[in-house]
Amino acid sequence: MPEEIAPNWFRMRIPLPDTPLKELNSYLITGNERNLLIDTGLNRPECLQAMQCELQELKVDLSKTDLFITHLHADHLGLASRLACTGRRVYLNSFDADIVRNWVGFDPMLEYAQACGFPAEQLRTALDRHPGFKFRSEQVPETTPLTEDAVLTCAGYHLHCLHTPGHTPGHLCLYEPGRKILVSGDHILGDITPNIQCWSNEQNPLQDYLASLDKLAGFEVEQVLPGHRELLRDIRTRIRQLQKHHAQRLDEVLDCLARNEATPYQVAAAMTWDLDCDSWDDFPVTQQWFATGEAVAHLRFLEEKGQVKRSENDNLFFFSLA
Numbered sequence: 414m415p416e417e418i419a420p421n422w423f424r425m426r427i428p429l430p431d432t433p434l435k436e437l438n439s440y441l442i443t444g445n446e447r448n449l450l451i452d453t454g455l456n457r458p459e460c461l462q463a464m465q466c467e468l469q470e471l472k473v474d475l476s477k478t479d480l481f482i483t484h485l486h487a488d489h490l491g492l493a494s495r496l497a498c499t500g501r502r503v504y505l506n507s508f509d510a511d512i513v514r515n516w517v518g519f520d521p522m523l524e525y526a527q528a529c530g531f532p533a534e535q536l537r538t539a540l541d542r543h544p545g546f547k548f549r550s551e552q553v554p555e556t557t558p559l560t561e562d563a564v565l566t567c568a569g570y571h572l573h574c575l576h577t578p579g580h581t582p583g584h585l586c587l588y589e590p591g592r593k594i595l596v597s598g599d600h601i602l603g604d605i606t607p608n609i610q611c612w613s614n615e616q617n618p619l620q621d622y623l624a625s626l627d628k629l630a631g632f633e634v635e636q637v638l639p640g641h642r643e644l645l646r647d648i649r650t651r652i653r654q655l656q657k658h659h660a661q662r663l664d665e666v667l668d669c670l671a672r673n674e675a676t677p678y679q680v681a682a683a684m685t686w687d688l689d690c691d692s693w694d695d696f697p698v699t700q701q702w703f704a705t706g707e708a709v710a711h712l713r714f715l716e717e718k719g720q721v722k723r724s725e726n727d728n729l730f731f732f733s734l735a
């Protein structure tokens with residue numbers, strides 16, 4: 414059942430089976446001439462069916478519906494090519510659109526993960542079970558690139574694009590100043606923390622993420638519409654909690670390295686995770702993958718700050734306190 418959260422603005426819950434995220438929040442704004450659909454779901458039958466049901470209930474004509482995708486991940490972009498028909502636009506930020514366009518496959522990421530100490534024999538399984546890989550769209554729709562300050566108009570709403578890198582390099586939030594509504598995508602979530610992963614020495618996504626949080630703290634927001642889980646109202650408190658979470662994570666990483674030098678995989682195994690498993694070895698391999706990516710993001714942040722240093726031995730990265 415679509416839920417009306419503001420006049421002509423609906424939230425639709427799209428199930429994401431077998432993921433800890435549980436559901437995607439897709440949003441639909443219905444206008445006189447055109448509608449705007451924000452984020453879509455994974456490219457799998459359960460998502461498509463749920464989406465079609467919701468759209469039918471709202472009597473939406475897809476040929477008059479443009480799509481806005483907050484970021485490139487498959488739970489947001491995956492269904493876009495299935496819903497897209499001629500004459501409509503699929504808006505995606507230009508950074509993520511470049512990544513999608515220049516995609517060379519997962520090999521560089523797998524190679525990097527191996528250098529981070531991820532067990533080589535597990536790499537293929539990690540990838541094969543990765544929902545982003547399994548349920549990606551087989552065909553990427555042509556996208557209309559958007560950057561900071563672009564404004565989309567629909568049903569009298571003015572949706573300002575805010576570049577909020579961190580979760581992905583180009584992640585965009587939408588801000589509606591009249592109603593003080595923020596579509597936060599996966600930049601701000603309520604009861605779970607957005608996953609900040611890094612798989613390259615050139616990036617520092619945690620620094621980007623923290624800067625993007627600071628940026629949003631300056632906006633007057635009365636309603637936050639996140640990409641997953643429940644909607645929230647108090648953005649400032651949530652921003653403070655997320656900042657504190659990462660500060661604690663960084664301390665945890667430093668503590669771990671105070672005992673011994675370690676690979677990012679070993680650091681991830683030593684960090685605390687909110688998962689129902691007795692030990693690191695019991696973690697599903699996909700969760701180990703996400704955890705290792707998070708550990709790298711925190712290590713890269715500390716490396717740029719000069720608090721940790723890296724050595725390379727036998728194609729493996731080892732981090733220690735600087």
Ligand SMILES: [Zn+2]
Nearest residue numbers: 486488599640
């Ligand atoms: Zn997501």
